[in-house]
Amino acid sequence: MTNNDVITALNELATSAPDALIDRTLAATGHIDHYAILDGPAGSWAVAFNDHGVSGVVPAGSDDAGALEARTGRRAVHGALPTRLARSLERALRTGRLGALPIDTRSMSAFQVQVLEKAAEIPPGELRSYGWVAREIDRPEASRAVGTALARNPIPVLLPCHRVSRSDGSIGNYAFGSDMKRALLEAEGLDATRHLDEVQRGVRYLGTDTTNVYCLPTCRHARRITAHHRQEFRTIQAAESAGKRPCQACRPAVAA
Amino acid sequence: MTTRAAPRRLNARLARDLDDAFPTLVEEFADGLYSGVRRLAPGRADAEDLVQETFLRAYRALGSYGPERIRSLKLSPWLWTIALNLCRSAARRRARRVTEVALEAASGTATSPDDTAADAVTASMEAVWRRRLDALSTAQRTAVVLRHVVDLPYADIAEVTGRPVGTTKADVHRGIEQLRRLMADEHTDQE
Numbered sequence: 399m400t401n402n403d404v405i406t407a408l409n410e411l412a413t414s415a416p417d418a419l420i421d422r423t424l425a426a427t428g429h430i431d432h433y434a435i436l437d438g439p440a441g442s443w444a445v446a447f448n449d450h451g452v453s454g455v456v457p458a459g460s461d462d463a464g465a466l467e468a469r470t471g472r473r474a475v476h477g478a479l480p481t482r483l484a485r486s487l488e489r490a491l492r493t494g495r496l497g498a499l500p501i502d503t504r505s506m507s508a509f510q511v512q513v514l515e516k517a518a519e520i521p522p523g524e525l526r527s528y529g530w531v532a533r534e535i536d537r538p539e540a541s542r543a544v545g546t547a548l549a550r551n552p553i554p555v556l557l558p559c560h561r562v563s564r565s566d567g568s569i570g571n572y573a574f575g576s577d578m579k580r581a582l583l584e585a586e587g588l589d590a591t592r593h594l595d596e597v598q599r600g601v602r603y604l605g606t607d608t609t610n611v612y613c614l615p616t617c618r619h620a621r622r623i624t625a626h627h628r629q630e631f632r633t634i635q636a637a638e639s640a641g642k643r644p645c646q647a648c649r650p651a652v653a654a
Numbered sequence: 655m656t657t658r659a660a661p662r663r664l665n666a667r668l669a670r671d672l673d674d675a676f677p678t679l680v681e682e683f684a685d686g687l688y689s690g691v692r693r694l695a696p697g698r699a700d701a702e703d704l705v706q707e708t709f710l711r712a713y714r715a716l717g718s719y720g721p722e723r724i725r726s727l728k729l730s731p732w733l734w735t736i737a738l739n740l741c742r743s744a745a746r747r748r749a750r751r752v753t754e755v756a757l758e759a760a761s762g763t764a765t766s767p768d769d770t771a772a773d774a775v776t777a778s779m780e781a782v783w784r785r786r787l788d789a790l791s792t793a794q795r796t797a798v799v800l801r802h803v804v805d806l807p808y809a810d811i812a813e814v815t816g817r818p819v820g821t822t823k824a825d826v827h828r829g830i831e832q833l834r835r836l837m838a839d840e841h842t843d844q845e
Contacts, residue, residue, distance in 0.1 A: 399834055399837055399838045399841065400834070401830050401831065401834055403834070403837075404830050404833045404834045404837060405830065407837075408799075408802035408803050408833075409802060411692075411693060411783065411803045412689045412804070413685070413688065413692070415684035415687070415688035415689075415705065416688075416702065419688065419702045419705060419706060420680055420681065420684050422702075422706055423680055423684070423705070423709045424676075424677055424680060426706060426709075427676060427709065427710060429673065429676055429677050
């Protein structure tokens with residue numbers, strides 16, 4: 399046994415830091431997110447979060463960390479959900495409304511924030527078009543950019559891009575497939591079969607002979623109209639020449 | 655071990671965009687810090703906590719430094735200064751706790767460091783090395799670990815421990831001598 403033997407033995411004590419240590423450290427400094435699996439509409443969801451709020455959502459699957467990174471551009475490791483966040487998150491998933499849930503918007507452009515905030519105003523189970531969102535945020539020419547902003551939504555389900563449809567009312571594409579989009583809307587109470595039948599028949603607006611108001615077909619006020627009193631319109635012009643004015647809740651006049 | 659050039663580039667990146675570069679700092683220094691702290695702290699879990707806390711403090715400090723200060727920082731000795739401070743205060747807390755426990759209950763109910771996950775061979779090697787390094791003075795142990803486990807240059811160790819380079823070299827040399835004697839004795843015991 400020589401001093402060099404001792405030094406060699408000491409050299410061999412050099413080791414790699416556990417991956418979990420690096421992940422925990424970067425989560426503590428806010429450089430990577432934590433995620434938890436929660437039950438929600440149409441299945442379970444992997445929800446990523448950090449000190450700024452919720453940062454990502456994907457359907458729970460075999461590689462949640464990978465799927466979250468693909469959607470949000472941020473790494474995430476499994477971790478415990480803080481109690482306060484758990485409560486508002488559970489509520490948001492149950493009601494389909496954000497409420498007091500904090501959202502991490504740091505990765506989003508100002509335009510995307512505007513688009514997603516507008517989407518979050520659409521009530522659960524109702525549909526608005528890309529054009530509708532564009533006009534509501536005073537960018538009527540920007541339907542395509544609205545479509546892109548929604549497609550890149552890092553926090554689907556909670557920021558409900560699934561409530562935005564094509565201008566004809568058909569359900570359209572979705573990051574997790576149009577079947578999932580339909581399942582989410584049905585979980586929120588949309589009668590998709592009936593809605594798609596109307597779309598097929600070219601119906602874009604609904605009115606009633608008991609009032610002088612016309613609505614988008616999925617508006618909660620339109621859903622209350624009984625078959626007997628129901629009036630169907632294909633265009634705004636048709637509705638207005640029948641003496642109708644636009645509903646204050648769904649604001650159909652701005653629909654593209 | 656990292657080359658000299660890489661950390662300099664890292665300084666520039668940290669000065670330019672701390673949040674963009676910080677994960678690289680962690681990736682780059684985690685192995686060295688963990689390897690060393692593990693031999694200075696009593697157990698794996700303590701070592702992990704101390705290394706995590708080292709990075710947290712480093713992050714907060716870097717956030718409060720201007721770009722000039724970050725660019726001129728010698729990252730490795732700077733991180734080790736933080737880590738050693740944390741190791742020392744953890745040791746003080748532990749000593750206090752052990753005294754309290756010893757006063758309350760006379761016999762061995764104190765919790766042992768958790769190496770339950772490690773397999774038996776690794777665990778016994780852990781114990782062997784802990785016993786060997788515990789036999790050294792704090793100064794020798796620190797110097798030996800930083801020099802030969804972490805591979806820090808003497809100048810950095812001197813800076814981190816606040817002792818002259820000559821003293822540091824002597825600490826390392828005496829530490830190695832003592833470890834050699836201990837290991838030779840273990841050998842004789844086995845025969």
